[in-house]
Amino acid sequence: MNIRPLQDRLIVECVEEETTTAGGIIIPDTASKEKPQEGVIIAAGKGKVTAEGKVLGMDVQVGDRVLFGKYAGTEIKVDGKAYLMMREDDILGVLEK
Template sequence: MKLKPLHDRVLVKRLEEEEKTAGGIIIPDSAKEKPIKGEVVAAGPGKVSAEGKKIEMSVKKGDKVLFNKYAGTEVKIDGVEYLVMREDDILAILD
């Protein structure tokens, strides 16, 4: 199944966090927080302003991004979990 986001929405796949702390302690699954980093899998065409002008997206497919902790709606496609969120929920693009 393919999913194409509409307007200013973005499809993001979460990136896995480290399973060890800097000191070498292994974190169990029950204590892990959901990662706030992800990779953009698909992006919509952009938003239309009140004046009717198209506002292009700042992110594109393949960008690594940092997003709000509680951003987006979780969806499962072909057994893989993704987030569908607005571009406004993205805080930064990671280099």
């Protein structure tokens, strides 16, 4: 990927939610609460910059499979393919292998 996200921003490739993958995360269709989505990080910034200018490292890295809120991020297209650009704070959790 030829985009360098600034600060604590990430580029995430969404994973279509398969309804019945064993061991996977399944989002209930009828839930009234906001549903999280799943994706893979394909680019990451250096981390959040504190008010004093110190760069904090990232708690996630390229390749991590992550959960994030349904309305997180901004859609961008690179070479005709859609991605989401979001901040590390938008990540709810990492799916461990």
